[in-house]
């Protein structure tokens with residue numbers, strides 16, 4: 374009888390499950406829920422960057438500029454994907470897939486899901502206190518216009534994700550979509566008896 378771990382690997386459920394999409398798409402929120410559901414560790418890339426540097430994402434952007442942030446982001450992403458241990462649910466930052474071959478790496482590392490939430494819904498989810506946490510949005514004239522322009526520039530990267538969900542990216546909907554694609558099995562095995 375094949376080991377459960379072999380079954381997981383053969384069904385493609387063994388890699389890191391990464392969420393991509395614009396700010397406000399719910400990568401952090403849904404990622405945490407998916408990690409709990411699949412009993413996997415959760416990693417939010419922005420949080421990992423802040424832990425690594427001891428600085429806020431906002432401070433890195435404002436003091437060092439975007440290119441510096443993208444270099445740190447790429448380095449922390451590579452370390453996270455290479456880390457030994459159980460596969461992660463990874464919430465990327467909105468720009469992560471668009472720099473340094475990150476999207477190709479994410480696809481090599483496991484299933485990728487684009488939370489392709491309509492712009493109007495994103496704008497409604499990003500009141501001033503949420504905008505203030507996101508330096509690129511905060512520097513823009515208006516959230517909705519920035520989201521539209523940014524989607525136009527980034528969709529070719531997001532579209533490289535293996536899976537995509539639209540308006541209803543709820544936990545049950547995404548779990549069902551993952552199941553349909555063969556990613557339904559829990560990644561963490563029960564302890565051997």
Ligand SMILES: Nc1ncnc2c1ncn2[C@@H]1O[C@H](COP(=O)(O)OP(=O)(O)O)[C@@H](O)[C@H]1O
Nearest residue numbers: 395396397398399400401402403464498503542
């Ligand atoms: N499915 C959802 N429906 C409504 N609001 C949501 C949903 N997912 C996230 N939010 C809210 O939108 C905001 C941004 O969510 P977040 O998970 O931080 O997005 P991201 O990490 O993609 O930028 C938060 O205030 C969060 O509570």
Ligand SMILES: O=C(O)C1=C[C@@H](OP(=O)(O)O)[C@@H](O)[C@H](O)C1
Nearest residue numbers: 395396397419466467468507508
């Ligand atoms: O869209 C972007 O370029 C960014 C999105 C942010 O993450 P969220 O998508 O989680 O807001 C964060 O990585 C940084 O502010 C840059």
Ligand SMILES: [Mg+2]
Nearest residue numbers: 400401464465
């Ligand atoms: Mg986030």
